[in-house]
Amino acid sequence: MSNAYNRPDQLSPELRRRVLDTARRLGYPGPDPVARSLRTRKAGAVGLLLTENLSYAFRDPAAIGFLEGLALACEDAGTGLLLVPANPEREDVASVHRAGVDGFVVYSVPDDDPHLAAVLERPVPTVVCDQPDLGTVDRVGIDDRGAMYELAKHLISLGHRRVGVVCMRLARDRNDGFVTAERQHAAHFHVQRNRLSGLAEAFSEAGVDWSQVPVVERFDHNMASGASGAAQVLDKDPQITALVCTSDVLALGAMTEAARRGLRVPHDLTVTGFDGIREAEAAGLTTVRQPVLEKGRAAGKLLLDSNERSRPRSVNLATELIIGKTSAAPRGGAEERWFGP
Amino acid sequence: MSNAYNRPDQLSPELRRRVLDTARRLGYPGPDPVARSLRTRKAGAVGLLLTENLSYAFRDPAAIGFLEGLALACEDAGTGLLLVPANPEREDVASVHRAGVDGFVVYSVPDDDPHLAAVLERPVPTVVCDQPDLGTVDRVGIDDRGAMYELAKHLISLGHRRVGVVCMRLARDRNDGFVTAERQHAAHFHVQRNRLSGLAEAFSEAGVDWSQVPVVERFDHNMASGASGAAQVLDKDPQITALVCTSDVLALGAMTEAARRGLRVPHDLTVTGFDGIREAEAAGLTTVRQPVLEKGRAAGKLLLDSNERSRPRSVNLATELIIGKTSAAPRGGAEERWFGP
DNA sequence: TGAAGTGACCGTAACGGTTCAGAACCAATT
DNA sequence: AATTGGTTCTGAACCGTTACGGTCACTTCA
Numbered sequence: 111m112s113n114a115y116n117r118p119d120q121l122s123p124e125l126r127r128r129v130l131d132t133a134r135r136l137g138y139p140g141p142d143p144v145a146r147s148l149r150t151r152k153a154g155a156v157g158l159l160l161t162e163n164l165s166y167a168f169r170d171p172a173a174i175g176f177l178e179g180l181a182l183a184c185e186d187a188g189t190g191l192l193l194v195p196a197n198p199e200r201e202d203v204a205s206v207h208r209a210g211v212d213g214f215v216v217y218s219v220p221d222d223d224p225h226l227a228a229v230l231e232r233p234v235p236t237v238v239c240d241q242p243d244l245g246t247v248d249r250v251g252i253d254d255r256g257a258m259y260e261l262a263k264h265l266i267s268l269g270h271r272r273v274g275v276v277c278m279r280l281a282r283d284r285n286d287g288f289v290t291a292e293r294q295h296a297a298h299f300h301v302q303r304n305r306l307s308g309l310a311e312a313f314s315e316a317g318v319d320w321s322q323v324p325v326v327e328r329f330d331h332n333m334a335s336g337a338s339g340a341a342q343v344l345d346k347d348p349q350i351t352a353l354v355c356t357s358d359v360l361a362l363g364a365m366t367e368a369a370r371r372g373l374r375v376p377h378d379l380t381v382t383g384f385d386g387i388r389e390a391e392a393a394g395l396t397t398v399r400q401p402v403l404e405k406g407r408a409a410g411k412l413l414l415d416s417n418e419r420s421r422p423r424s425v426n427l428a429t430e431l432i433i434g435k436t437s438a439a440p441r442g443g444a445e446e447r448w449f450g451p
Numbered sequence: 452m453s454n455a456y457n458r459p460d461q462l463s464p465e466l467r468r469r470v471l472d473t474a475r476r477l478g479y480p481g482p483d484p485v486a487r488s489l490r491t492r493k494a495g496a497v498g499l500l501l502t503e504n505l506s507y508a509f510r511d512p513a514a515i516g517f518l519e520g521l522a523l524a525c526e527d528a529g530t531g532l533l534l535v536p537a538n539p540e541r542e543d544v545a546s547v548h549r550a551g552v553d554g555f556v557v558y559s560v561p562d563d564d565p566h567l568a569a570v571l572e573r574p575v576p577t578v579v580c581d582q583p584d585l586g587t588v589d590r591v592g593i594d595d596r597g598a599m600y601e602l603a604k605h606l607i608s609l610g611h612r613r614v615g616v617v618c619m620r621l622a623r624d625r626n627d628g629f630v631t632a633e634r635q636h637a638a639h640f641h642v643q644r645n646r647l648s649g650l651a652e653a654f655s656e657a658g659v660d661w662s663q664v665p666v667v668e669r670f671d672h673n674m675a676s677g678a679s680g681a682a683q684v685l686d687k688d689p690q691i692t693a694l695v696c697t698s699d700v701l702a703l704g705a706m707t708e709a710a711r712r713g714l715r716v717p718h719d720l721t722v723t724g725f726d727g728i729r730e731a732e733a734a735g736l737t738t739v740r741q742p743v744l745e746k747g748r749a750a751g752k753l754l755l756d757s758n759e760r761s762r763p764r765s766v767n768l769a770t771e772l773i774i775g776k777t778s779a780a781p782r783g784g785a786e787e788r789w790f791g792p
Numbered sequence: 793t794g795a796a797g798t799g800a801c802c803g804t805a806a807c808g809g810t811t812c813a814g815a816a817c818c819a820a821t822t
Numbered sequence: 823a824a825t826t827g828g829t830t831c832t833g834a835a836c837c838g839t840t841a842c843g844g845t846c847a848c849t850t851c852a
Contacts, residue, residue, distance in 0.1 A: 113810090120830080140548060140572065143548060144485060145489050145810090147809090163522075178509035182506045188536055190535055191533070208484050209484055209495075210495075453840055461800080461801090482838080484839095489809085489840095490806080490807055490838080
C-alpha cells in the first residue's frame with residue numbers, strides 16, 4: 111500500500127494500478143501525514159517561537175524581515191514553518207508540547223520565558239536568535255553591545271553629553287516608565303540589556319554619570335510608544351541634546367513627538383534608532399543596520415543542517431553604523447533653549 | 452502515564468509524582484506530539500497555502516495583513532499556523548500531502564494550481580480566499596469586480612476615456628507584456644480576472660473600445676514591476692490620461708515611473724491602485740481599500756468553527772473607494788502634450 | 793456479613809502509516 | 823531434479839499515544 115504511493119519501483123505497474131484504483135474506489139484520501147510522521151520521525155516542519163502574540167510577527171518590520179529570511183531557508187529545504195502560538199500573558203506551554211516539529215527557532219524571548227524552557231526540554235534541535243548563548247543549543251545574533259557602543263561613541267564625538275534613552279520592554283512585567291539601574295542590569299531581554307550596557311559603557315567612559323541619565327521603558331513596541339517615551343524623557347530633562355532609542359520603530363515615534371514639540375531634528379535634538387528598517391532609511395535615521403533577513407536565514411540553515419554530533423554553534427552577524435541626517439552636534443549652549451521655539 | 456501528564460484528576464497526587472519522577476529519571480521527554488495527534492486526530496494547526504514562494508508572504512503588504520488577521524484568529528483558538536512551502540515553479544505537491552494540519556486556508560492561488568487540487572483532496576475542512584466559489588468549501592473574499600467597476604466609474608466621471616492598465620500575473624506562465632482579450636478573459640487568477648472585467652465593463656458602457664486599451668501584465672509583484680509596466684503602457688500610448696493598476700504596489704511603482712518621465716500626478720496623469728495598503732494611504736493614492744486583516748481573520752474563524760454539517764459558506768467583505776490626490780480630471784486636450792516637458 | 797458502590801490503577805487495542813524479513817514465484821543454471 | 827538467483831508480494835512488528843473497559847481494594851449501607 112505504502113509502496114504503491116511512495117515506492118513505485120518496488121512493485122509491478124499492474125499491481126500498483128490495481129491498488130490505487132481500489133483505493134480511490136474506497137474513498138481512501140491518501141496516506142495520513144501524521145501517521146507517516148510518527149513512523150518516520152520526521153514532521154517536515156520547524157517551529158517558530160516568539161515572545162509576542164503570533165500576529166505581532168506581522169506587525170513589526172524587523173520581525174517580518176527575520177521571518178522572511180527564515181521562510182527562505184525553509185522553502186529551500188522544502189520544510190514547513192509552524193508558527194507556535196505562545197501567549198506571553200499566560201504560562202500555558204501546552205502549545206509548545208503540542209507542536210509536531212523537527213526543531214525550533216526561538217526568536218527574542220525573555221531569558222526566563224517558560225515557553226523557552228519548554229522548548230529546551232523537547233528532544234529536538236533548537237536555534238535561539240537574539241538570545242544569550244546557552245552553550246547547549248545553536249545561537250545566531252549580533253553584537254548588540256558593541257554596535258550600540260559604537261553608536262554612542264559617534265554621539266560622544268559629536269559632543270553629546272546630556273542624553274536620554276527610550277527602550278523596549280526589559281522583562282515580562284509591564285513597566286511603562288523610568289528604569290532603575292537595577293532593572294537595566296537585570297533585564298531579561300538579552301538584546302535590550304546589551305544595547306543599554308553598550309550605551310552605559312561608552313557614556314561612562316566619556317565621563318557621564320549614567321545613573322543620572324533618564325531611561326524610559328515601553329512595553330508595547332510601536333511608534334506610539336516611541337512618541338510617548340520621548341515625551342516622558344523630554345519632560346524629565348528638557349535639556350538633553352540626544353535621544354537614543356533601542357529600535358527604529360521607537361525612534362520614528364520619537365521623531366513625531368519631537369516634531370509635535372517644535373524641536374527640529376537634528377538641529378535641536380539628535381535622535382537615533384537601531385535595526386535599519388526600510389522606513390528608517392527613508393527617514394534618514396541615524397541607526398545601526400543589522401541584517402535581519404540574513405539572521406532569519408542563518409537560523410533556518412543552522413537548524414536544518416544540525417549534525418547531531420557537532421557542538422553548539424554560535425554565529426554573530428555583522429552590523430553597520432548608519433550615520434543619517436537625524437544626528438548632529440548639539441546646538442551651542444543648552445541655555446539657548448530658552449530662546450527656542 | 453498519559454494521565455499523569457494530562458489528567459491529574461484521574462490519579463492520586465502521590466502516584467502522579469512517582470510516575471513523573473521516574474519519567475524524568477529515565478530521560479523521558481514528555482508525550483510525543485505526533486503520536487498524540489495520530490491518536491486524537493487533531494494536529495492543533497492549520498495550514499496556509501499561497502501561490503508564491505513562502506517568503507513572498509512577508510514581502511507583500513497585503514499578504515502580510517492577511518497573515519496578521521489569520522494569525523489573530525489562530526492565536527485566539529490556540530492553534531498553530533503552518534506555512535506550507537508550495538513552490539509554484541514545481542508541480543511537487545508532496546508538501547501538501549506531508550502537512551499535518553486540521554484544515555487549510557488557501558490564499559489567492561490560480562484556479563488550476565495543482566497544490567490547490569491536492570488540498571481539496573485532503574479530507575479536512577478548507578477555506579479559500581480570493582478564489583472563485585467552488586461550492587464545496589468555504590470562501591471569503593470581496594467583490595473585486597464591483598469595486599473596480601466603481602473605481603472605473605469615478606475615472607469616467609472625471610472625464611477619462613483614454614486609459615491604460617497594469618495588472619498582476621494572470622496565469623501560471625510568465626507573460627511580461629501586453630495582454631490579449633483572450634488572456635484577460637481566461638485569466639486563472641480570480642482576483643485579477645474580476646478586476647479587469649469590472650474595468651472593461653465600466654469603460655465599455657462609457658463607449659470605450661476595450662480591445663484597444665493597452666493592458667500590460669507583470670509576473671512579479673513589486674514596485675519595479677509597476678514602474679516597468681507603466682513605462683510599457685506609456686510607450687505604447689503616450690496619450691493616455693489615466694493609468695489603472697490592479698494593486699497599490701504596482702501603482703506606487705507606476706508613480707515613480709511617471710515622476711521619472713516628468714509627468715505630474717494627477718495633473719498630467721491619473722494613477723490608481725487597489726488594496727488600500729498603508730504606503731498607498733501615505734502617498735494619497737486613489738484606490739479601493741479592502742479589509743485585508745479582516746479577510747484573514749474571517750478565513751481563520753470560518754475554518755476553526757467549521758461545523759461538519761453546515762453547507763459551504765461564502766463571505767464577501769465590504770470595500771471602500773478611496774479618492775486620493777492621484778486622480779483628477781484629464782488636462783485639456785491631449786495635443787497639449789506636445790509642448791510638455 | 794454480604795452486597796453494592798466508589799475510586800484508583802492497569803492493560804490493551806486501536807490510530808495509520810513504514811519498513812523489513814521472508815514467502816512465493818519464476819527462470820536460469822548446474 | 824535440485825540449486826541458485828532474482829523479483830514481486832505478503833504479513834507482522836513497530837512508532838508513542840489515548841480511550842476504554844476491567845480489576846482490585848476499600849468504604850458504605852442494609
